[in-house]
């Protein structure tokens with residue numbers, strides 16, 4: 001599954017913002033009328049979805065989410081995926097990242113690896129993957145994931161995000177709490193040499209969490225893929241070259 005070139009809009013973009021484009025380019029922007037019962041924000045969301053080239057490209061390729069393009073780009077840059085890997089995908093629904101993992105680790109053609117995805121929301125099975133519906137923050141989630149994977153992981157992915165409240169500080173804290181719990185879990189399941197790729201919020205992974213990752217991994221970087229909306233504070237932290245868990249670390 002090749003990564004996309006940043007999808008372009010046929011017709012040269014939105015005419016309302018494209019005064020510099022060729023004058024014969026047709027305006028293909030879909031405009032959504034506000035309807036009774038639909039709030040302004042949901043109208044804006046719908047209009048953005050209908051006009052998002054990543055949404056259109058995902059649909060064309062049979063991908064479940066535009067988020068799939070973020071993982072493709074991160075993998076192209078940091079070489080996270082290869083055949084035979086054992087991967088855990090946290091916050092996996094509706095399944096775009098899992099589809100990319102299955103494809104790029106060649107799970108369906110006997111690649112020898114395994115992928116276990118988990119989400120608190122129901123999601124449809126993906127052939128080649130084990131799709132769990134469970135709260136990752138529940139006490140029994142680490143054991144469930146470890147048992148289902150059946151051994152150490154080479155890669156832990158987390159695209160988990162709680163529904164946004166619109167209150168920036170609250171949203172930041174909620175995403176960072178998920179990221180910290182994801183790293184705690186990664187420390188317990190990653191094989192030496194393993195990697196972790198996780199959504200965090202701008203400002204990146206801070207303080208103690210970043211220090212812990214740097215202590216246990218040879219490389220820790222932040223990246224914002226092109227498919228991540230510029231107005232979104234999300235970025236991804238990629239920690240590679242896991243050295244093994246340090247049970248003497250007092251911050252654990």
Ligand SMILES: C[S@@+](CC[C@H](N)C(=O)[O-])C[C@H]1O[C@@H](n2cnc3c(N)ncnc32)[C@H](O)[C@@H]1O
Pocket residue numbers: 064065067068090091092093094095096097098118119120121134135136137159160161162163178
């Ligand atoms: C941005 S979406 C993930 C998109 C996914 N990577 C894809 O490519 O389709 C974030 C997901 O995190 C999930 N999530 C948030 N909190 C969770 C939790 N405590 N346990 C499991 N999943 C959670 C949400 O239900 C949501 O489906």
